[in-house]
Amino acid sequence: MYHTQGAHPAVHEGRSGTWFSVWAPNAREVCVVGDFNYWQHGAFYLNSSDSGVWWGFIPGVSAGAHYKYSIRTQWGTLIEKSDPYAFAAEIPPKTASIVADLSNFEWNDQEWMTKRRETDWFSKPISIYEVHLGSWKRPWDKRRYHTYAELAEMLIEHMHDMGFTHLQLMPITEFPFDGSWGYQPTGYFAPTSRFGTPKDFQLFIDALHRADISVLVDWVPGHFPTDAHGLGRFDGTALYEHEDPRMGFHPDWNTYIFNYGRNEVRSFLLSSARFWCDQYHIDGLRVDAVASMLYLDYSRNSGEWIPNPFGGRENLEAIQFLKDMNTSLHGEFPGILTIAEESTAWPGVSRPVYDGGLGFSAKWDMGWMNDTLRYLRRDPIYRSHHQNELSFRMVYAFTENFIMPLSHDEVVHGKGSLLSQMPGDEWQKFANLRLMFGYQSTIPGKTLIFMGDEIAQPQEWNHDSQIDWPLLEKPRHAGMQAYVRDLNKFVAAHPALHERDFTSDGFEWISGDDAANCVYAWCRFSADRSETLVIVLNMTPVPRHNYGIGVPELGYYREVFNSDAKRYGGGDVGNAGGVESLPVPSHGRAQSISITLAPLSLTIFKVEPSKTPMKPAAPAKAGPVSKK
Incomplete structure (x- = not known):
């Protein structure tokens, strides 16, 4: 609909100007007002149609012009509304729409777009x-x-x-109130002008x-x-929302709820979703508050x-x-991701969808x-009394195809930063945070962290300020940044940690029930089983020496990653490069390794051929075979 609705510069009958089109089926009259006619109602009336769409061409109006729709309701009241399909808007607190032309941009990302279409993101x-x-x-x-x-x-x-491989932007669709962080948008086709123009x-x-x-964007x-210039009661009646507040008003956020049963509203939203992939080459949408959409109660x-008509709450x-x-987006734009924030x-x-699902690429866990x-x-x-809180996840x-989020929601509204939520003294807080990031990166699933977490910002996020980047002058914060950097690049370099994130054949428990020591251990495998990693977590500030775990095969277990490394702010407690497995049964396996675990640490071992291969056994001497 964005090709026909809204404001579109054009040449009509030899004259340059702009076509305007807006849906307002219950309006008595609709005028375009703007800086080109002194914002006066009656200076230019739009024509009406049986579909409820009002349209018209205004000569002399070009890109950059500011405008609104002045609508006379059935009760004679005049209201001014921003254009629902506007491609640009004034910087808040101003609320006028701006005529913009998106047709002349020359893209230079053809190589990326080709790569996107051909990539299986699930295995990357x-x-x-x-x-x-x-x-x-x-x-x-x-x-x-x-x-921008x-x-x-x-x-x-x-x-x-x-x-980092993917940048996820909190909503950039135009919004009036900074404190909403973009989650209460008024411009579903306009990138916010706070940072520049559509171009x-x-x-x-x-x-x-x-x-x-x-690049992924949040979409709402x-x-x-309920802002007066927005979609609410657009022509004086409930147009985009339900009339009944039991269906059309959200008590948590004091906002209107879309009427998904109305064809024009569905078209508006489906067009918006398509618009960002079409006109801006966005690589995917993270859809906000899906749970609030799924349940009527x-x-x-x-x-x-x-x-619903069947008496249910769906x-x-x-x-x-x-x-x-999801069907239309994945069909038209192969390689994009759609991600649901769904909490139930x-x-x-x-x-x-053909298998009974909702059709998203992935879901936040x-x-x-x-x-x-x-x-x-x-x-x-x-x-030790809550060992199953972490192990339960693997049930x-x-x-689903899960993304494990440590998002902005976890560092606002008095929760504090992730660092401040960790227990213990300062050393333990940093060690716990490293442990959490390491756990997130090594269990099956894709990962998300919020800006500032990578430097262990001690204060919770403030949208009116910026990340406290000068903290990087302090060794512990610089160490955390180095840790997150190395962890990201380690995951990317090791197929065992990303090729089988969504299938069970890439994961195997070694031990998830050692509550006495608060230790967890598991294996990760690459798709062709050419790489095997063993991951061990020590969730206590007590070092564990000579800790035995069963391993999948005989060989040398090289220590390839340790969150307790000195460069990260740890104590450099480790295993001197690695350990040889021994034919000693443990955890239901025929062989095991005996290792040292640093306090509050993640340690990763990679299986390699033995450095000290066992000598072949001497041939048995001839003699009677013992019955025993």
Whole structure:
């Protein structure tokens, strides 16, 4: 619909101007007002049609013009609305739409787009870096933001240095209130003008693609704000939302809920989803608040919601919308990712629509996030009583294609930063945080961390400020950055840690039940079994010497990664390069290794041919065979 609705510069009957088109079926009259007609209602009326669409051509209006729709309702009241299909908008708190032309941009990311279509992302390393553009870095003049061009240059350097593969932007669809972080959008087709123009955002994406970086954006089809210039009561009636507040108003966020059963609303949202992949070459959408869309009784008490026609709590219209969205996007744009923030046990979120699923590529594992943080917030002395909080994850790990998020939601609203949530003294806090990142990176699934976590920022995120980058002058914070960098690059370099993230044949428990010592151990395998890694976690501040674990085969187990390395801020407790396995049974296996585990540490071993091969046994002497 973005090709026909909204404002489009054109030449009509030999005259340059702009076509305007807007859906307002219950309006008495609709005018375009702007800086070209002194914002006066009646200066230019649009024509009406039987479909409820109002349209018209205004000569002399070109790209850059500011405008709104002035709508007279059925009751005679005049209201001014921003264009739902506008490609650009004024910088808040101003609310006018801006005529923009997206047709003349010359893309230079053809190599990336070809690669994207041909890539099986499920078998590739994915390390997502979640960023809020307004507070990642700020210029010395805090009255402005960095531009899209400035951000692209800095983010490319940081992403390459740190080994992140995917940049995930918190919502960049235009939004009026900074404190919503973009999750209450008013411009579903307009990148926020806080950082530049639509062309600037195209250049931003183009630059990241040429740097071999994938860009995902947060997209919010679950609800929209009640701001007077927005979609709410657009022509004086409930147009985009349900009339009944039991269906059309969200009690948690004081926002309107889309009417997914209305064809024009579905078309609006499906067009928006397609728009970002089509016009901006976005590599995927992370869909916000999917759980609130799936359930009619989400955050509602008895009597505050309306059952579906079958008496159930499932929002059948929203479910169909999500299926249609995923089917169309994956069909038209091979290689993109759609990711659901879905916090319940809804089955098949990341399974194909033809197999009964919702069709998303992947789903955030909110259960993993909650269990992990709850476990690691505990003083280690109590962890032995909660061993199953971490091991439980593997019971359901392959029911969906999971991304394990440590997102912005975990460092706001008084929760503190991830570092401040860790128990113990300063050394233990950093060791626990390294342990958590290591655990996240070595169990099956893809990973996401929020900006600032990679330097162990001690304060929770503030959207009005920036990440505390000067902390990198302190050894422990620099050590954390080095650790996250090495961890990302280690995962990318070792197929065993990314080729089989979504299938059970890439994982095998060694021990998940040693609650007395709070130790976990497992194996990861590459797709062809040419690489085997053994991962061991010590969740206590007590070093473990001569700790025996069963291993899958005889050989030399080279220590290839240790979170206690001195360069990360650890104590350099390790295994002197590696250990030989012995034919001593343990954990149901015929051979084992005896190792040293540093306190609060992750240690990874890689199986290699034995450095001291056993001598062949001497031939047996002839003689009677013992019956025993």
